[in-house]
Amino acid sequence: MNIMRNRPPALRPKRIRRTSLHRKNLQIATLEGIPSTIFQVLLQGQFLTGFLLYLGATSSQIGFVLALTTLVNVGQIGVAFLIQKLPSRKWAMVTFIGLHRILWASTGLVPFLFPKEQWVIAFIGLYTAAFIANTAGGVLWNSVISDLVPPRVRGRYFGIRNTFLNALGSLVMYGGGVVLDRYPGGDGFLILYIVVWIFSACNVLVFFFYPDVHFEKSEERKFLPMFKKPLHDTLFMKSTLFLSGWLLLQNLTVPLYSYVMLQLLDINYETLSLLNVSQTIFMMASFYVWGNLNAKYSNKRLLFYTLPIIAASSLLWGLISVLPLLLVLFAAHIVFGVGVGGFNQLAFNFIIGDTPKKERPMYMAMYAALTGLASFFGPLIGGQIYERIEHWPQWVQVYGMQLLVGTLMILLAFLLGRRILKDQ
Incomplete structure (x- = not known):
């Protein structure tokens, strides 16, 4: 306290203004997540x-369709190069994210604008266009948010933000399920899409208040040298x-869980x-645990520890043959929530914390492209x-696939993961 008092008065206001500005920026980023969460929860997963x-x-x-969102991530490599040419990231981000929100929300108009035999094709067309726009918007947002959040508070901030937004997402998810059960068919989906249209507009509006933070550009000016940096x-x-x-x-099985439960097990919304x-609640609780562990251990080491947990969640489906159905499903979802919560948080920290700042957009794009291709072929092959x-036999469709995939994941984790995801 005495040190602070003895500092020259001219320095104090500057530090206070900087701290206040950081706090305001973080509040805007958190506020933006509220309509974004409501909008996205009602348009993905089971819905x-x-x-x-x-x-x-x-x-x-x-x-x-479930795989398509990840395939377009390959385009992030080109976007990571092009954003180096931008005088301002903010307005390009607002434009592409706005297009994504509008096009994705427009999928709700398909039953009103097209004949029934064209519904699926029309949906896929709008959905594809939405996520092509999101390819650019995602790179820009990741680039902006990594500069917006100071490294010293990054872990704590994202932990709190993720916990809050996932809690909100849980409430929205449950409410959406109740609506679809009370108003089955087209009426229920119309109600959900009305909510979607309102919050997609709110989400775009909040992006206008994002700051246009300083951008440290790559030292490379040509595409090929920049592309080779992460390689x-x-x-x-x-x-x-x-x-x-x-x-x-x-992704051979996880994205299709909703299909198995709705179509094969006849579970209601x-x-x-x-x-x-329940999965989201335990995922939120795990953020705190993984965050504290991350203060002691590296991102890569903790990433390895999440792998057996995710594999175990898949293997748990096999207990459907001997235990009550809902008990097994709740257990599998809870374990998956703990594992995937850590995986997503640590993977994000890995690409924004363990990579060089000036080259980070290309590193992010490379990670998104390679994992995106894998995540594309997973649900595609799984659906086939x-x-x-x-x-x-029904047991093969209901839990046989999960048992096979869970076994392969355990083998992959301990045969390769232990060697690759270790501290150097």
Whole structure:
């Protein structure tokens, strides 16, 4: 306290203004997450699967749609180079994120604008256009937020922000499930889309208040040298390729859980919402634990510890053969929430904290492209497999796939993950 008092008066206001500005920027970033969470929760996961089933989509078409969002991430490599040419990241971010919100929300108009036989194709067209725009918006947002949040508070800030927004998402998810059960079919989805249209507009509006933070550009001016920077980083590439392989396996089944529960197990939307809410609650609780561990151990080491937990959540599905269905499903969702909460938080910290600041957009793009390709082929292959085994015994469709994938994940984690995700 005495040190602060003895500092020259001219220095105090400057520090106070800087601290106040940082706090204001973080508040804006948190506020922006509220409409974004409501908007996205009601358009993805169980609601996306349910809407596609309502439109008449097959399991392979559902797998394609679930995978599509990650395929377009390959385009982030080009965007990471192009943003170096921008005088301002803010307005490009507002433009592309606004396009994404408008186009994705417009999928709700498909039943009103197209004949029934064209519903699925029209949905896929709008959905694809939305996520092409999101490719640019995602790179810009990640670049801005990594500069907006000071490194010394990054772990604590994202932990609090993620916990708060996931709690909100749980409430929205449950409410959406109740609406679809009370108003089945088109009426329920119309109510959800009205809420979506309102909050997508609010979300775009809040982005106007984002600051235009200073951008430290790459020292490279040509695409090829910039592209090669992460490729020449051996430790980064080994980790990224391993995590891509892991996500390929994980996404063979996880994105299709809602399909299995809605179509094969005949579980209603309210119960499905409760399952997902339980997953989210334990994911939120795990943020605090993983965050504290991250203060002692490296991102990569902790990433390895999340892998057996995620694999165990898949293997738990096998207990459906001997234990009550809902008990097993709740256990599997809870364990998955703990594992994937840590995985997502630590992977994000890995790409924004363990990479050079000036080259970070290209590192982020490379990670997104490689993991995106893996995450694209996962649900696509998974959807095709479910279509091929449609006439096999029901146990194979309900939990046989999960047992096989869980076993492969355990083998991958301990045979390769232990060597790759270790402290150097």
